[in-house]
Amino acid sequence: MSHGSSLTPTVSARARSLKGRAIVPGDKSISHRALIMGGLAVGETTITGLLLGEDVLRTATVMAALGAKVEETQSPGDKHDGTGRTFRVWGRGIGGLTEPADILDMGNSGTGARLIAGLVSAYPFTSFMTGDASLRGRPMDRVTKPLSQTGAKFVTRAGERLPMAVTGTPLLMPLTYDSPIASAQVKSAVLLAGLHAKGLTTVTEPTPSRDHTERMFRHFGVDVWTETVQTGSSGGRQGSSRYKVQVQGQPELSGRPINVPADPSSAAFLVVAALLVPGSHLILPNISINPLRIGLFDTLIEMGAQIAYTNSRIEAGEPVADLEVKYSQLKGINVPAARAPSMIDEYPILAVAAACAEGVTRMDGLEELKVKESDRLSAMANGLKACGVDAKAEGDSLIVRGGGPKGNAPVMIPVNLDHRIAMSFLVLGMAGDRPIAVDDASAINTSFPDFIGLMNGLGADIQAVPAKDLL
Numbered sequence: 001m002s003h004g005s006s007l008t009p010t011v012s013a014r015a016r017s018l019k020g021r022a023i024v025p026g027d028k029s030i031s032h033r034a035l036i037m038g039g040l041a042v043g044e045t046t047i048t049g050l051l052l053g054e055d056v057l058r059t060a061t062v063m064a065a066l067g068a069k070v071e072e073t074q075s076p077g078d079k080h081d082g083t084g085r086t087f088r089v090w091g092r093g094i095g096g097l098t099e100p101a102d103i104l105d106m107g108n109s110g111t112g113a114r115l116i117a118g119l120v121s122a123y124p125f126t127s128f129m130t131g132d133a134s135l136r137g138r139p140m141d142r143v144t145k146p147l148s149q150t151g152a153k154f155v156t157r158a159g160e161r162l163p164m165a166v167t168g169t170p171l172l173m174p175l176t177y178d179s180p181i182a183s184a185q186v187k188s189a190v191l192l193a194g195l196h197a198k199g200l201t202t203v204t205e206p207t208p209s210r211d212h213t214e215r216m217f218r219h220f221g222v223d224v225w226t227e228t229v230q231t232g233s234s235g236g237r238q239g240s241s242r243y244k245v246q247v248q249g250q251p252e253l254s255g256r257p258i259n260v261p262a263d264p265s266s267a268a269f270l271v272v273a274a275l276l277v278p279g280s281h282l283i284l285p286n287i288s289i290n291p292l293r294i295g296l297f298d299t300l301i302e303m304g305a306q307i308a309y310t311n312s313r314i315e316a317g318e319p320v321a322d323l324e325v326k327y328s329q330l331k332g333i334n335v336p337a338a339r340a341p342s343m344i345d346e347y348p349i350l351a352v353a354a355a356c357a358e359g360v361t362r363m364d365g366l367e368e369l370k371v372k373e374s375d376r377l378s379a380m381a382n383g384l385k386a387c388g389v390d391a392k393a394e395g396d397s398l399i400v401r402g403g404g405p406k407g408n409a410p411v412m413i414p415v416n417l418d419h420r421i422a423m424s425f426l427v428l429g430m431a432g433d434r435p436i437a438v439d440d441a442s443a444i445n446t447s448f449p450d451f452i453g454l455m456n457g458l459g460a461d462i463q464a465v466p467a468k469d470l471l
């Protein structure tokens with residue numbers, strides 16, 4: 001966690017061309033789910049490539065607090081070159097988790113908090129949950145509302161915020177829930193509870209959000225049905241079809257090996273940096289190219305980016321490929337609202353790419369961006385403006401005029417406990433003559449602990465801000 005006294009102000013100056021092969025850390029979404037499913041399966045689940053970011057380590061600690069055995073093991077055969085290490089989880093079986101002796105602290109992680117809320121709502125004991133200042137400000141009603149219908153009870157702070165107490169129910173009712181938003185966290189919370197219910201749990205959403213839970217369930221042998229259903233004259237903004245997932249509860253799960261691919265949302269920072277810094281050429285092996293995660297890459301290609309996928313394959317039910325990226329001249333485009341679920345975490349770094357493109361980029365449908373680790377819509381509009389970029393937030397849209405940062409004076413951007421805001425502005429600093437600092441790079445540890453070391457190894461110039469320069 002970042003506190004006033006431990007802020008780590010960090011500045012990024014124009015980079016040399018970024019060249020080489022870079023190992024991107026494990027996918028955050030899949031890492032959370034691997035630990036949770038390992039804790040629900042009987043016997044040993046071996047996880048390679050697990051993200052060692054703070055968010056995921058919180059979930060590992062929480063699963064141990066709920067009775068699973070979680071151990072890190074080092075073996076010479078580990079494939080992920082030190083960015084991910086092997087974890088072994090011995091689970092308790094569906095229904096076998098036990099009352100935690102202390103508060104479950106989810107740190108900065110909205111995904112951890114929402115998924116674990118779904119999980120513990122299926123157990124007849126009370127769990128207390130909290131998080132850091134960012135997470136305690138984020139809405140939990142999106143999961144407490146559906147989960148309450150199963151019989152679980154929630155006591156929250158005003159505005160349905162953490163800390164909260166969850167008292168689960170032994171007679172969990174299978175739920176049918178039509179989610180108003182395309183949210184993988186909401187869908188997964190309901191499905192994880194549904195895994196414990198007797199019968200069929202159904203979730204529908206306006207458009208499909210990332211489907212890692214469905215894929216991981218199948219990998220463990222759970223019966224999962226997915227389909228797009230026509231809803232006729234719904235008149236809804238998202239059209240007249242909905243994505244539907246059904247899960248048969250109370251399966252017997254046994255441990256499985258899981259190889260976590262590298263996170264496309266983390267790769268995004270290297271990809272955009274390579275596109276913006278002249279002469280760059282990067283190879284990024286083993287990146288998840290789940291179709292519901294690659295909206296950013298599609299968008300960048302539409303903007304003129306040279307991004308190629310090679311060696312495409314399936315691992316543990318997830319499509320992966322190696323990415324090759326070369327410096328490219330980008331053009332502004334309109335990014336439709338329908339693309340938001342497939343790139344919801346990537347708008348901050350897309351806004352940076354847009355700031356350095358030619359022409360205007362308009363991004364619509366960004367309502368959900370306001371309730372992420374920080375209000376990312378305002379953070380990007382204000383931060384870009386501070387760097388001399390013509391950018392504005394208009395309702396749920398972000399409009400950015402290209403041309404790069406103006407001026408030479410260093411500028412300091414507030415991070416507000418948001419890892420992706422920190423990394424985005426450090427990438428912007430690499431692309432021009434104006435040094436760009438962030439007030440707290442320690443936030444990056446939640447998802448990409450070695451971001452600065454990795455970037456500097458490739459040609460970036462990111463340094464701690466000397467104390468004298470802070471006055």
Ligand code: S3P
Pocket residue numbers: 028029030111182183184185186188209210344345368
């Ligand atoms: C996540 C879902 C996304 C995303 C988050 C990870 C997940 O949120 O922003 O970083 O792993 O389920 P929503 O789909 O709930 O918006």
